Amino acid sequence: MSGCRTVPTETSQPPLGESRRIFSAGDLLIMGIGRANSRALVDFFLAHNADVDISKIRRLAAFYVAEARAEGVNPDVAFVQMCLETGFLRFGGLVTIDMNNFCGLGSIGPGQPGLSFPDEQTGVRAHVQHLKAYGSSEPLLGDLVDPRYRYVNPKGKSPDVHGLSGTWASDPGYGTKLEALLRRLYG
Numbered sequence: 001m002s003g004c005r006t007v008p009t010e011t012s013q014p015p016l017g018e019s020r021r022i023f024s025a026g027d028l029l030i031m032g033i034g035r036a037n038s039r040a041l042v043d044f045f046l047a048h049n050a051d052v053d054i055s056k057i058r059r060l061a062a063f064y065v066a067e068a069r070a071e072g073v074n075p076d077v078a079f080v081q082m083c084l085e086t087g088f089l090r091f092g093g094l095v096t097i098d099m100n101n102f103c104g105l106g107s108i109g110p111g112q113p114g115l116s117f118p119d120e121q122t123g124v125r126a127h128v129q130h131l132k133a134y135g136s137s138e139p140l141l142g143d144l145v146d147p148r149y150r151y152v153n154p155k156g157k158s159p160d161v162h163g164l165s166g167t168w169a170s171d172p173g174y175g176t177k178l179e180a181l182l183r184r185l186y187g
Contacts, residue, residue, distance in 0.1 A: 023183055027076075028160040028175075030135025034076035036185060038065045041079050044185045049088035056120075057089070060102070063124040071132045071141055077161060078128055080181035103127040105148055115147060134158040134168060 026032065036044070038061040045057050061079065068075035082102040086095070094113035095101050100123030107114030117123035126146040132138075133152035136159075140149070158164050161182070162175030171177075 021186075023186055025160070027182055027186065028162065028179060030074060030077055030131055030159060030161065031072050032074040032077075033069070034065075034074045036076050036079075038062045040185070041065070041076075044079075045083065045088060048083065049090060052089050059120060060124065063121050064128070067121070067125045067128045068131075071128050072138070073128050073132050073135065076182060076185060077178070078124075078131055080178060080185060081131065081161075082124075082127065084177055084181060099123075101126075103130065105130060105146065117145070134164060135160075 021035075027035070038058070041061040041064065042054075042057055045052070045061070046054075060082070064079045064082065065075045067073075068078045085103045086097075089097065091097055093104070094107045094110070095104055096113075098116075099114060100117040100120050101107070101114050102123050103126075105115045105126060106112065115126070117126055122145050125142065129140055129142075129144065129146040129149055130152065132140065133146075133149050133155050134157060137154070137156035158167055160175070161178040164178065165172050165175040168174065
């Protein structure tokens with residue numbers, strides 16, 4: 001998405017996360033249970049941006065875990081995608097923090113900075129629903145809040161993060177960037 005800021009993919013960060021098992025292809029699947037709890041997500045985030053409102057990142061981590069699990073989406077994938085898209089909540093592109101748009105939904109360039117959501121939880125839910133559209137052909141379980149959900153066709157076209165390259169984002173290295181962040185999360 002053009003309205004968001006990406007982060008470098010260096011791997012020199014200290015290992016964080018709850019589990020230290022070997023990284024596998026299953027860790028890249030959009031649908032799944034993930035490995036990290038909200039505390040591990042917060043710790044991972046703070047290792048990359050300690051200048052954030054701690055209560056905000058704790059809320060967001062809890063929302064990502066709850067909303068993703070409600071739809072069967074891997075919360076770790078959704079959370080690291082938020083980190084990538086927002087530059088760890090530094091933003092810097094077309095999308096601004098007050099929009100509660102944590103994945104650049106609808107952000108395609110000047111004049112179209114993206115969608116705004118009324119609160120953080122709705123923004124997280126919209127992100128998770130959009131990610132589910134890419135990762136699964138199963139219907140949503142919750143009420144639809146993602147106005148762009150209908151545009152993802154066919155549903156389930158990208159079962160893992162690498163399928164988001166050239167589909168979710170035009171960047172051909174997008175999936176590789178997400179994988180690097182997941183590897184950092186899992187240590």
